[in-house]
Structures are given as structure tokens and as C-alpha cells.
Amino acid sequence: MTIRNLRKWLATGIISLAAATTAQADTFVFTAIPDEDETKLVERFRGVADYLEQQLDVEVRYIPVKSYAAAVSAFRNNQVQLAWFGGLSGVQARRLVPGSEAIAQGVEDQSFETYFIANTSTGIQPADNLADLEKGFRGKNFTFGSKGSTSGRLMPEFYLRDVFGEAPESFFSRVGFSGNHTRTLRLVESGTYEVGALNFKVWEKELENGNVDPDAVQVVWKTPGYPDYQWTIRGDVNERFGDGFKQKVAEALLNLEDPALLESFPRSGFIPATNDDYEPIRATAENIGILD
Structure with missing residues (x-):
């Protein structure tokens, strides 16, 4: 192999490696607490992944987890950038990842x-x-x-x-x-x-x-009603996926209208949410010793 060919081969390899690394980095990954049978969850969230991929123009992947704690850990470790949490698991995750935000909840989650x-x-x-x-x-x-x-x-x-x-x-x-x-x-x-x-x-x-x-x-x-499930997103997604990406994700979730997908949650639709909406959950968890 000539020096010229060697340089060309190395350059091609570096470009290919960079492209592979970029493609991996550009995969938007999410999870959900395992509150129902796994087969139901996989069916539901594969549909959500397909929908988000169309709306966000990036590769989107759903990964199942075995426990609520595993969902929080995956979010903390940046293995996932978005999660469908319950009220308590969302509070726990946002405490561990400063800057993360609740961005959407089900209509029914205002008074669960x-x-x-x-x-x-x-x-x-x-x-x-x-x-x-x-x-x-x-x-x-x-x-x-x-x-x-x-x-x-x-x-x-x-x-x-x-x-x-x-x-x-x-x-x-x-x-x-x-x-x-x-x-x-x-x-x-x-x-x-x-x-x-x-x-x-x-x-x-x-x-x-x-x-x-x-x-x-x-x-x-x-019970009386209380705030519960929500979509929570990491605060650093704009740095990774581009300016305005967090807002694009929020808009995609709020505009989700597929009856089959909504029925699988089951929810009638999604509405905006904020971290402050879940302050009663945080206070309750601290009062009974579940949240340190």
C-alpha cells in the first residue's frame, strides 16, 4: 500500500467512525416506568417511538426497564433523555438531574x-x-x-x-x-x-x-385527586440535539392525537406540565419518609 493510499484509507476510516459516533449520539432514547405488563408497554411505546421519530426527524428508540428505580437510574445516567414517569419517580429523577423538566401530562393526570x-x-x-x-x-x-x-x-x-x-x-x-x-x-x-x-x-x-x-x-x-404521570426531559437535550429540540419534543407530545396510541395509555390527550405541578407529590413523599 502506498503512502497516498494509506492516508486515503485512514481518512475514510476516521470519517466512517465519526459518522457512526454521530449517528449513535443523535439517537433520542426514552423509557417508561413499568406500571403494567411488559408486553403492553412495549406495544404502546414502540408506537410512541415511531410517532416521535416522524415528528422530530431524529432516530428515536424506546428501551424497557424492569423497575421504577431502573427508570430513574437510566434517566440520571443519561441512558435515556425522556421518560414517562409517575409523580413520585418524576420528582426523584428531576432531583437527580438538575435542569430536567416535566413538559407534558395526560389530561387525566391533573387529578389522578x-x-x-x-x-x-x-x-x-x-x-x-x-x-x-x-x-x-x-x-x-x-x-x-x-x-x-x-x-x-x-x-x-x-x-x-x-x-x-x-x-x-x-x-x-x-x-x-x-x-x-x-x-x-x-x-x-x-x-x-x-x-x-x-x-x-x-x-x-x-x-x-x-x-x-x-x-x-x-x-x-x-382517593381524592392528585397530580401523577408526566413526561420528563433532561435539561441538556438542546446541547445534544440542537437548539429548540426540547420545545419540539414538548410540541410533539402535546399534539399527539392518534386515538390508538392515546387509548393505550389510556389518556384522552396530553397537556402542558411544569415541575411546580408536582410540588404536592414531593411534599407528601418527604412527610412520610419516602423521599430523603
């Missing part, structure tokens, strides 16, 4: 609810006030969802402590963590746990799809 459900064999009847369920709940076994879930752990624990004046572990005979809302429903429905708490949207969707046995499980109390 937790449903307390009970196996019908317990004889517990629906009530308008949680205090009316003290006798029926005491001594039963109970499951939250994930330890990092707003609707499956934070808010139900807050109300249990607030109304009954005790930690759940002292009030119930046994307390578990199912890992996600769908599993909470199945565990209470089967009688593995007598009482549980889950995301109201998961309950309503499963009920609508005929996946709930009303003879085995029922809703016994609904």
Missing part, C-alpha cells in the same frame, strides 16, 4: 386517583370515607404496587397513615409489593391478598376489556 380494592370474600363493602373501612381493613393482608409508585404506594400509604394514624405494617397483618398495578389487581382478585391499592386507569381499562371478575373483587374506596 387511587382505587382501594378488596376481595369480595372479605365482606368489605364500598364506603365514601376511608375511616369507615377501619374495622374491615384491620388485620387483613394488603398489597401496594411498586415501592416507587405514586398511585400504587405513595398516595395510598399517605391516606392510610393520615386516617388510621399507623404505619401500614402495623395496621395490616401483612404488607406486600406486587410490582405493578395489573399484578395488584390479579393478586386481590385471586385472594392471594385481601386488599390492595392500584391506579384507577388500570382498573377502568381492565374492567372495560372484561378482565375483571366483579364477583371476586370490587372497588371499596377512591
Whole structure:
């Protein structure tokens, strides 16, 4: 090989390597908390990735994670630049990544609810006030969802402590963590746990799809509304993807109108959100010792 050819070969290699590195750097990656069965999440967010790729004109990839904590870690470590978080996991992530912002939430996320459900064999009847369920709940076994879930752990624990004046572990005979809302429903429905708490949207969707046995499980109390899920984006995306990129992502999410994609969340649409919207979640988490 001549010196001239060697220089040409090296230059080509350097250009190819630079192009590959740029292509990798230009991939916009996002994730979501695993609040439902993984197969449902993969189907939902692959559709979102395709939509965002068309809107943003960059390669977009969704990566699943195994836990709420893993979603927060991926965001902190810049393995993902955008995430669909619950209220609590969003607060945790934004504390770890200064400059990150909540940019959109579901219409329904302005006033989200937790449903307390009970196996019908317990004889517990629906009530308008949680205090009316003290006798029926005491001594039963109970499951939250994930330890990092707003609707499956934070808010139900807050109300249990607030109304009954005790930690759940002292009030119930046994307390578990199912890992996600769908599993909470199945565990209470089967009688593995007598009482549980889950995301109201998961309950309503499963009920609508005929996946709930009303003879085995029922809703016994609904919490007041609170802010929950949101899209949170890292504050350094403009430096990586170009000026105005954060705004483009926000606009793409707010303009998402595909009925099938929205139904898969399920949400009727997305509206603007800010970090301040989730101040009640941060304060509640600190008050009961979940957030340091």
C-alpha cells in the first residue's frame, strides 16, 4: 500500500467512525416506568417511538426497564433523555438531574386517583370515607404496587397513615409489593391478598376489556385527586440535539392525537406540565419518609 493510499484509507476510516459516533449520539432514547405488563408497554411505546421519530426527524428508540428505580437510574445516567414517569419517580429523577423538566401530562393526570380494592370474600363493602373501612381493613393482608409508585404506594400509604394514624405494617397483618398495578389487581382478585391499592386507569381499562371478575373483587374506596404521570426531559437535550429540540419534543407530545396510541395509555390527550405541578407529590413523599 502506498503512502497516498494509506492516508486515503485512514481518512475514510476516521470519517466512517465519526459518522457512526454521530449517528449513535443523535439517537433520542426514552423509557417508561413499568406500571403494567411488559408486553403492553412495549406495544404502546414502540408506537410512541415511531410517532416521535416522524415528528422530530431524529432516530428515536424506546428501551424497557424492569423497575421504577431502573427508570430513574437510566434517566440520571443519561441512558435515556425522556421518560414517562409517575409523580413520585418524576420528582426523584428531576432531583437527580438538575435542569430536567416535566413538559407534558395526560389530561387525566391533573387529578389522578387511587382505587382501594378488596376481595369480595372479605365482606368489605364500598364506603365514601376511608375511616369507615377501619374495622374491615384491620388485620387483613394488603398489597401496594411498586415501592416507587405514586398511585400504587405513595398516595395510598399517605391516606392510610393520615386516617388510621399507623404505619401500614402495623395496621395490616401483612404488607406486600406486587410490582405493578395489573399484578395488584390479579393478586386481590385471586385472594392471594385481601386488599390492595392500584391506579384507577388500570382498573377502568381492565374492567372495560372484561378482565375483571366483579364477583371476586370490587372497588371499596377512591382517593381524592392528585397530580401523577408526566413526561420528563433532561435539561441538556438542546446541547445534544440542537437548539429548540426540547420545545419540539414538548410540541410533539402535546399534539399527539392518534386515538390508538392515546387509548393505550389510556389518556384522552396530553397537556402542558411544569415541575411546580408536582410540588404536592414531593411534599407528601418527604412527610412520610419516602423521599430523603
